[in-house]
Amino acid sequence: MKNIFLIANKEIKTYIASPMAYIVAASFLAVTGFFFVASVSDAFAEASIRGFLAGAVFFLIFLSPAITMRLLSEEQKLGTLELLLTSPLKETEIVVGKFIAAFSIILLMFLLTIFYTIILLIYGVPDIGPIFTGYLGLILYGAATLSVGLFASALGPNQLVSLVVGSGILTTLTFIDFIANRLSPNVAKILNHLQLGGSFSVFDQQSFGISEGGHFADFARGIISLGDITYYFSITLIFLMLTILILESRRWR
Amino acid sequence: MINVKNLSKYYGDYPAVINISFELKKGDIVGLLGPNGAGKTTTMRVLTGFTPPTEGDVTIGGYDIIKDSLEIRKLIGYLPESVPLYLDMEVTDYLEFMGKIRGMSNSQIKKRLPEVIDTIGLGEYRNVLVGKLSKGYRQRTGIAQAILHEPKILILDEPTIGIDPVQVIETRGLIKELGGNHTLILSSHILPEVSMICKRVLVIHEGKIVADDKPSVLSEKLKTSEQIELTIRSKNITEILKELRNFNFIIDARENIVNQITNKNDETINLIVEVKPENNAQEIIAKSVIEKGWGLVRLNSVPMTLEEIFMQVTTDEKPKE
Numbered sequence: 001m002k003n004i005f006l007i008a009n010k011e012i013k014t015y016i017a018s019p020m021a022y023i024v025a026a027s028f029l030a031v032t033g034f035f036f037v038a039s040v041s042d043a044f045a046e047a048s049i050r051g052f053l054a055g056a057v058f059f060l061i062f063l064s065p066a067i068t069m070r071l072l073s074e075e076q077k078l079g080t081l082e083l084l085l086t087s088p089l090k091e092t093e094i095v096v097g098k099f100i101a102a103f104s105i106i107l108l109m110f111l112l113t114i115f116y117t118i119i120l121l122i123y124g125v126p127d128i129g130p131i132f133t134g135y136l137g138l139i140l141y142g143a144a145t146l147s148v149g150l151f152a153s154a155l156g157p158n159q160l161v162s163l164v165v166g167s168g169i170l171t172t173l174t175f176i177d178f179i180a181n182r183l184s185p186n187v188a189k190i191l192n193h194l195q196l197g198g199s200f201s202v203f204d205q206q207s208f209g210i211s212e213g214g215h216f217a218d219f220a221r222g223i224i225s226l227g228d229i230t231y232y233f234s235i236t237l238i239f240l241m242l243t244i245l246i247l248e249s250r251r252w253r
Numbered sequence: 254m255i256n257v258k259n260l261s262k263y264y265g266d267y268p269a270v271i272n273i274s275f276e277l278k279k280g281d282i283v284g285l286l287g288p289n290g291a292g293k294t295t296t297m298r299v300l301t302g303f304t305p306p307t308e309g310d311v312t313i314g315g316y317d318i319i320k321d322s323l324e325i326r327k328l329i330g331y332l333p334e335s336v337p338l339y340l341d342m343e344v345t346d347y348l349e350f351m352g353k354i355r356g357m358s359n360s361q362i363k364k365r366l367p368e369v370i371d372t373i374g375l376g377e378y379r380n381v382l383v384g385k386l387s388k389g390y391r392q393r394t395g396i397a398q399a400i401l402h403e404p405k406i407l408i409l410d411e412p413t414i415g416i417d418p419v420q421v422i423e424t425r426g427l428i429k430e431l432g433g434n435h436t437l438i439l440s441s442h443i444l445p446e447v448s449m450i451c452k453r454v455l456v457i458h459e460g461k462i463v464a465d466d467k468p469s470v471l472s473e474k475l476k477t478s479e480q481i482e483l484t485i486r487s488k489n490i491t492e493i494l495k496e497l498r499n500f501n502f503i504i505d506a507r508e509n510i511v512n513q514i515t516n517k518n519d520e521t522i523n524l525i526v527e528v529k530p531e532n533n534a535q536e537i538i539a540k541s542v543i544e545k546g547w548g549l550v551r552l553n554s555v556p557m558t559l560e561e562i563f564m565q566v567t568t569d570e571k572p573k574e
Contacts, residue, residue, distance in 0.1 A: 006353050014341060079337030083398070086301040087354045088326045251305050251322075 003089050007097025008104070011071065015105050024067055025109045031059045036116050047124030052116050053134050053220050057197040060145050061174060065166025067105060068149030069159040071098040072243070077157035081247075091247040095240060099150055106142045110135065130222035137219025140232035141197065145170055147239035154246040170196065173235075174214070196235070254279045254406065254436050255300065260309035262295050269295040271460040272309070279405075282432040284447035284468075285440040287457035293440040294334055296457070297410050300438070301331045314405065327356060330404035330435070334411045336395040340384030344375055344394055347383055348401055355402040365401060373397045373427065389420035396424070400431060407435040413446060425450060480555040481535060482509065483524040486548030490522050496545065500537065502529045521550055 015021040032055040039051020075081040084094055120126040152166035153159075173196035180191035195214040215228040255277040262270040270292040277283055285293045298304045299311060302322040311318040313325045339347055345366065352362045370379055373393045378386060383394060392412065399407060412428060413421045429450050431437065441447050447454055448468035456464040456471075464471055485493060490508065497506040509523035528534040535552055542549045 003354065006350070010350050013346075014339075017341060078339065079333060079335040080339060081337075082298075082303055082333045082335075083331070083337055083351070084354070086303050086326055086329065086331050087351075088323050088356055089354055090323070250303075 003093040004097040004100065007089075007094055008100040011098055011101030012104055015101065020070070021067075021105055024063060024105075025112065028056070028059060028063055028109050029112060032056050032113060033116075040120070047120045047126040049116055049120065049126075049131050049134055050220055052113060053138060053216070056113075056138055057141060057216055060142060061170040061197070062163075062167050064102075064106070064142065064145035065149035065152055065163045065170070068098075068102050068146055068153050069162040069166065070153070071102065071150060072153040072247075073157050073159045073162045077159075085247070085250065091244050095150065095154075095244045095247065099146060099240060102146045102150065103143060106146060107139065110138060110142070127222065130220065133219045133222050133224050136224065137216055137228070137232075140219075140229060140236075141216060144196070144232045144235040144239075147236040147243075148173075151239040151243045151246070154243045173197075177214075193231075254281070254314060255438075256310075256312045257296075257300075258310045260296070260299060260311060261307050262292075262299060262304065263307045268460050270299070273457070273460075273462045274309075275455060275462065275465060277436055277438070279436055280433075281453060282437045282451050283439070283453045283455060284451035285438065285455050285457055286442070286444065286447050287440075288442055291457045292460040293457055294410055295460075297331075297408050297438065297440060301329055301408055302326050328405045330399035330402065330407045332395045332399045332409045332412060334414065334440075336391055338383045338391055338394060338398075340382070342383055343380050344383060344386070345370070345379045347394065348397055351398040352401045355404075357402050362401075365403070369397050369401050372400075372430075374423075389416040389424070392416055392420070392424060393427075396427065396431075400435075403434075405436060407431060407437045409437070409439045411440055411442075413441070413443065421446075479528055479534070481526045481528060481538065482551070482553040482555055483526055483538065483542075484521050484549075484551035485524070485542060486521050486550055488520065488522070493522065493524070493547065496541065497524075497526060497538070500541075502534055502537075504528060521548075 032052045035055025035058075036049065036052040039045065039054070040047065072081070075084065085091075117126070117131055120131075148169050149162070149166040152169065153162040155162065155165060173194060176191050176195050180188040180195075183191070197214050197216045215231045218225050218228055255275075257276070258274050260270060260273050261268065273292075273296065285296060287293050295304070299306050299318065300313065302318055302325055305319055314328050316324045316328075318325060339350075342350070348366060348369070349362055352366070357365070370376055373396060375390065375393055375397060378390055383391065386394065396409070396412065399409065409428065413424050416424065425446060428437070428439065432450065437451075439447070439450060452467060454464070454466065454468050454471055455462050487493060494506050494508075497503055503526060505527040507525055509525045526534075526538065528538075535554060539549060539552055
């Protein structure tokens, strides 16, 4: 436990000291702000954060791997992984510590978006329930995407490759319904269960994407379902475990 | 302390280390010597628990390298060849982090860190970003992280590679000082370095240990020839060379060009004579020089350098048993 904290602490410090974290946070605010404004500026627009959520769910496909790409790729490139792995640290402690660091950054980023809700409270009467569940969903979704990103980062020393692979996996999981609906009904059923975010009508201004399909839709509507929570937890755990396995596999070779 | 038995390591089909065995006691200072790709780094990576052996047993401090890897890692301070450092951290932050992941408490670090920074000579640079340090100071930082937690075993992979000559000398001095407190394993392809620092040398070539002894004994054991430096007051070099080459125990006699240049004003000739070791060559040469009436100024037998021994054990011919 102490070791996890040590790794997490070091990584958070590195994030704060580097411009990367600020660029990521700024672009996240810019993109989600854009979606938020688009969703509330019509005459009869609903006072909700669904526009923001749609933007966040979409943008995190690229942003989460960008946050995590450094974490293990750089260790491999600098060779410092050799020092970590020859220290009395377990692979699990390294991976979980790094995950916690990235997760803290993303939570901080989400915290900054609270002012969307404040704007809604000032100019309208938003329903607080869906805002609460929306953030809960976003936190779970964020954890899952970071876990995939961290897995990609473990694959090799090149950060750009990690980013592309991470985003690639997340994009595939997001659009999996496109292919699922063209396969036999039984296969489609299974694949649809694997769908990550909203079905992608994000580009449709009316629905803002998260009203149908995927495991995020219910959170956006104000519904907490055990299935959705289990799904995001499972994705997070599975990819963290795969990351640990990749690090451990160095010992088998 | 360290017990390696029939260790082999294959990367796929490629054998990096083949069936090596050795034993180190507490406080031993050992040099792994060999050309690039000989298997030095692989051996060290197995000892540090970074890569598992394909075959063979390795025990360190009574622990098995596979079963108790975590315990072994607590005993070891390690500097890999590439000197991996976090470039975006300050020197003290980096060292504190490395100390903590090696299980040091805050108070231990507080006490130990200034000592180490002092020993290593990093004082001026304690608050500089590691990325801004010169190669020599990065090397020092690397050594600092390896000794910070006072490990029983210190493993340094090519610690003087890629730094300038002054820093090389300083680093060697530093390592020599460290030797007293640790069991030290050092790899190098620079031979005088090993003979200077280490009390025992393992020569590794193509994954096998081809020699294992004290540097001095090694040169005695493997000696197939001996060199004699000879200074004669005479001008007739051809005659002298001709005379010397008549002896059947003399393998070669040639002018010592280096000395010839520095002693240009003297009316002397400097020669290097290579002889077979069994004979009392010096006496015979001295006698013959005096009988000829040449002035014998100096006669000096030169021990063979590790370079020459190294060339002998690593060329395709088997060394003499």
